[in-house]
Amino acid sequence: MSESNKKLKRKPSNSKLPQRFSMVRSFQLADFVTLGNGVCGCLSLMFAMKALLTQNTDFLFSSFWCIPAGVFFDFLDGRVARWRKSSSLLGQELDSLADFCSFGLAPAVLGFACGFQKMFDLVILTYFVCCGLARLARYNATVAAMPTDQNGKVKYFEGTPIPTTLVIVGILAYGVYYGKFWRFANPMFKHEGPFASFSEAFTPENVWGGEITIFPGYELHPMVFMYALSGTLMISRRLRIPKP
Template structure:
């Protein structure tokens, strides 16, 4: 009886194991995006950090009127340029890059060399309505220039290392030339009410600092399609 019972038990079909939960296996872990960053991507993020710290420096100056905050806003932008220079070198050295890294680079450049210089211009005294229109135009030119670069970089001629041969329009980091000029004026106590060129009244309630036009020129050169700058 016992043996027969054992045979009956042994002849019963064994329950098959339940299939693995594929959704759980394919579900990404916490911070998976950050863990997949390359070293070059981290360097690019440091460019963005410098840019936003510069913006905060300009904002602090508007609250405190402490010249140290204004200098802080200026100093962070060249550090951003250093990181912008290094991320491409590191990516080519390690032979790894990604579309995410390309987008990170553009977004960081927009902050460090677009929004931050415009914020600095406002902080040093270009604060009329027309001034802000020109500063907004400058930032929008930076956005358009970076978007065009991302859309056309795949079709542009490159050397053996994969580096493009030239820039179409001036690169957005050239806005640091404006930052250098403003730094010179600040060091010589030519800012706020003593900005070079003073204030021009174009019409009643419509005033403009002529100095802000250098932002308009810089933005226009960035979106030029005929100006080609050899890439070093």
């Protein structure tokens, strides 16, 4: 009998299947807190889309509030991990993925929802998202080699931490609240139903900072450069931020 035929007649191994919900069983308390951060990011994305569909600022403000809630969970999960003295590679990767959802994707989608929708705006928003992704990947790849204190805690961040994008979200929320974006939903007006079409809501005078023409037919909103600045600071290796 040939060797190939012998391989075909081998009996299956007796290895047992993993227990049901084995991944969930392996989660530490800190991992569930981290998932809370991811939930906030997902809700922010969905509320932003709901706001665009309904032209209702209530959903937009719900989307804004999800981001500081995500910051709270991101702050808490590290404290819980140190309190429980439980950390794992799974928790580290989970934390980065949740951060990317809440502080990378969600702020970019909120910028789009507020009117940064021109082609050059989309390029800058994409750059911002890619910077956040690269920053988190670099942190995971280098955290083991970074200097730590006597408690094993990393001393500093290389580049600004991705939760600092909360500043951008705060600026957008301020703009919507004071009528610098989304003027069709200004509370001063009492009309029933949608206050105006999207074509009116996102005209240059209804988007904070207006717009400039780069080439004929290709415009850009100057306010979107805050995303470019934030993304560039995140990937900087020369900028070192002490870790609290």
